Amino acid sequence: MDLTTVSGLTEAVQAGNRRALARVISHIENNTELAMPLLTALYPRSGKAHVIGVTGAPGTGKSTLVNALAGVYRRNDLTVGVIAIDPTSPFSGGALLGDRVRMRDLAGDPGVFIRSMATRGSLGGLAQATADVIMVLDAAGFDRIIIETVGVGQSEVEIASAAYTTVVVEAPGLGDEVQAIKAGVLEIADIFAVNKADRDGADRTVMALKMMLNLGVPEKFQVMHHGRMLPVNLPKAENLPQGWTPPVIKTVAVSGEGADTLFEAIENHRLYLEQSGGRILRDRLRAATELRMILRDYLLEDLLARTEPATLEALVEAVARRELDPYTAVRQLVSENNG
Amino acid sequence: MDRKARVLVAKPGLDGHDRGAKIIARALRDSGYEVIYTGIRQTPDMIAEAALQEDVDVVGLSILSGAHMALVPRVIEKLKELGMGDVVVLVGGIIPDEDVQALKDMGVAGVFGPGTLTPEIVETIEKALGRELA
Ligand SMILES: Nc1nc2c(ncn2[C@@H]2O[C@H](COP(=O)(O)OP(=O)(O)OP(=O)(O)O)[C@@H](O)[C@H]2O)c(=O)[nH]1
Ligand SMILES: [Mg+2]
Numbered sequence: 018m019d020l021t022t023v024s025g026l027t028e029a030v031q032a033g034n035r036r037a038l039a040r041v042i043s044h045i046e047n048n049t050e051l052a053m054p055l056l057t058a059l060y061p062r063s064g065k066a067h068v069i070g071v072t073g074a075p076g077t078g079k080s081t082l083v084n085a086l087a088g089v090y091r092r093n094d095l096t097v098g099v100i101a102i103d104p105t106s107p108f109s110g111g112a113l114l115g116d117r118v119r120m121r122d123l124a125g126d127p128g129v130f131i132r133s134m135a136t137r138g139s140l141g142g143l144a145q146a147t148a149d150v151i152m153v154l155d156a157a158g159f160d161r162i163i164i165e166t167v168g169v170g171q172s173e174v175e176i177a178s179a180a181y182t183t184v185v186v187e188a189p190g191l192g193d194e195v196q197a198i199k200a201g202v203l204e205i206a207d208i209f210a211v212n213k214a215d216r217d218g219a220d221r222t223v224m225a226l227k228m229m230l231n232l233g234v235p236e237k238f239q240v241m242h243h244g245r246m247l248p249v250n251l252p253k254a255e256n257l258p259q260g261w262t263p264p265v266i267k268t269v270a271v272s273g274e275g276a277d278t279l280f281e282a283i284e285n286h287r288l289y290l291e292q293s294g295g296r297i298l299r300d301r302l303r304a305a306t307e308l309r310m311i312l313r314d315y316l317l318e319d320l321l322a323r324t325e326p327a328t329l330e331a332l333v334e335a336v337a338r339r340e341l342d343p344y345t346a347v348r349q350l351v352s353e354n355n356g
Numbered sequence: 357m358d359r360k361a362r363v364l365v366a367k368p369g370l371d372g373h374d375r376g377a378k379i380i381a382r383a384l385r386d387s388g389y390e391v392i393y394t395g396i397r398q399t400p401d402m403i404a405e406a407a408l409q410e411d412v413d414v415v416g417l418s419i420l421s422g423a424h425m426a427l428v429p430r431v432i433e434k435l436k437e438l439g440m441g442d443v444v445v446l447v448g449g450i451i452p453d454e455d456v457q458a459l460k461d462m463g464v465a466g467v468f469g470p471g472t473l474t475p476e477i478v479e480t481i482e483k484a485l486g487r488e489l490a
Pocket of ligand 2: 079080081115116165
């Protein structure tokens with residue numbers, strides 16, 4: 018098979034060729050000219066996988082837990098794609114992607130495919146690239162796709178929106194338990210894993226989480242679209258299914274203890290989403306957001322391509338010198354180019 | 357660099373510590389590479405399969421055990437088997453002079469002893485990838 022063409026790559030990916038899969042992911046990450054035609058060709062093949070986000074503070078044991086969890090999935094005859102995301106260094110533009118170190122039990126298993134990704138550019142860009150890579154793994158036929166991200170604020174919310182089930186990993190001993198559970202995390206968590214349960218303080222972390230959950234879980238679907246940059250009008254939050262209370266599960270990732278329970282909780286959540294119609298609604302919500310994001314990028318690029326650099330430069334100057342307000346400048350730019 | 361080259365840093369063989377490999381991994385990150393670090397006790401199969409999944413441009417092997425003449429050809433062979441024959445292979449560690457040429461004859465693009473400065477490694481990588489240094 019010809020791994021340099023769109024049709025060759027697409028066929029090979031669907032035939033289970035791992036080299037082709039790896040190449041396609043690179044095309045997407047690097048946004049080469051094959052990226053868009055590949056996405057177009059593979060998109061109709063996707064939509065079957067259940068996507069699981071695993072997020073939490075640095076060092077809580079996310080990679081080790083993914084290793085154990087993927088092991089349980091394999092014992093249940095389900096294939097697993099893993100995307101492990103680590104930050105790009107703002108100084109050098111390089112990245113140290115070290116999650117594979119903890120996933121060595123999965124090496125050599127043809128039912129597992131692990132890809133490390135650096136955050137590279139902007140957050141919005143990462144969310145889109147992640148969604149695209151998830152789609153490719155999905156089209157390649159993996160039953161479950163697990164995304165590991167380091168939870169540091171907005172990024173976990175952004176990436177969580179690509180998952181159907183988000184597992185937030187906490188560990189005891191991160192200081193005051195309640196403090197450690199950052200605002201925002203409660204809203205995205207479908208399941209909590211209190212990892213390193215072999216250590217002191219795990220029960221206190223579990224208690225603190227349960228207390229916070231009892232204070233009232235915010236309506237997550239509502240939060241999901243507030244978490245996005247753009248307003249999404251449909252469907253309305255109050256039309257979305259309620260009634261899932263995030264379970265809190267103790268795990269010891271290094272020994273695999275609790276991984277079975279975590280697996281069951283994830284699968285319960287998957288069934289819950291399917292039966293309540295939540296999965297369809299999430300898909301619609303995501304499609305709406307995705308379309309808007311892509312449209313915004315497309316229109317921006319299109320307009321800039323049709324604008325004389327000098328025209329743009331003049332407008333920038335005028336705004337900088339406060340001779341023109343930026344709103345009027347934009348309206349001028351748009352009307353000139355549509356005339 | 358038009359895009360970030362991806363480098364797999366692995367430590368094949370049975371000897372257990374990886375300080376040197378980690379230092380190299382960090383230095384390459386600080387030079388702008390995306391470095392996938394896989395840790396110690398990697399078999400040639402594990403290394404080649406990780407290189408494939410990660411679609412790397414470069415594989416760096418850190419070998420202190422003295423087993424380089426056994427390990428390196430097996431990694432190269434596995435890479436070829438997986439259609440990854442184009443990958444640039446580098447070896448770091450304590451390699452006797454007489455083995456350096458033998459490794460290069462196998463297709464290794466660079467052999468680096470302890471204390472090699474990062475720019476030398478970067479230059480070797482960029483040259484092997486056929487890129488101009490900025
Ligand atoms: N005692 C104990 N240690 C654990 C457990 N799970 C993971 N660890 C250890 O915690 C450290 C960090 O584990 P990782 O799996 O790399 O954690 P991570 O959250 O993926 O880390 P980053 O990706 O760097 O944010 C390692 O030394 C693990 O061996 C556990 O259940 N108990
Ligand atoms: Mg990790």
